[in-house]
Amino acid sequence: DQQVKQNSPSLSVQEGRISILNCDYTNSMFDYFLWYKKYPAEGPTFLISISSIKDKNEDGRFTVFLNKSAKHLSLHIVPSQPGDSAVYFCAASEEYGNKLVFGAGTILRVKS
């Protein structure tokens, strides 16, 4: 029972263009959502988060959008850079805390 789904295993984008990574969830009790980035042989690193009381959060080139009615969130990276090439995990929790439910990840490749 996958409560958090990332339906695109991979995404390829040209440098300078927008990358859009998508995530769907089924548990309506989730109220905190996060994106993590992972390079090979490293642990995931926190990227950006959003609380369910918001529908948008920005941090530099990264913006997360939340559509609660559709149970959908997306991560926009503008402009994309080759260093953004990594695996991106969407995660959710029922509380502002530590039991995160992760999606399977999306491999982003940014071509120069």
Next chain:
Amino acid sequence: KAGVTQTPRYLIKTRGQQVTLSCSPISGHRSVSWYQQTPGQGLQFLFEYFSETQRNKGNFPGRFSGRQFSNSRSEMNVSTLELGDSALYLCASSEGTGELFFGEGSRLTVL
């Protein structure tokens, strides 16, 4: 500030053996969580310890156990290893709630 440190980084065991993995959190962090990452499955939550008490537990069999010491360091143990236990085991620490800081993981191979 030193990051989250996990040892060992790599290990190979055979079926039926047991294994203990160690995690040293960021100084001052009292919460330690453990996750299992397998190909195509993302990260699956094992358990979380806060101030030496298990605060949350995932849906893993009783062969998976953990503990936290008074200095916040944590260990997880897997007994009677199975081939399917081969995975990257990630430890994450936090101040209590909010952003998790992950270690580089311990890659376990079960033969």
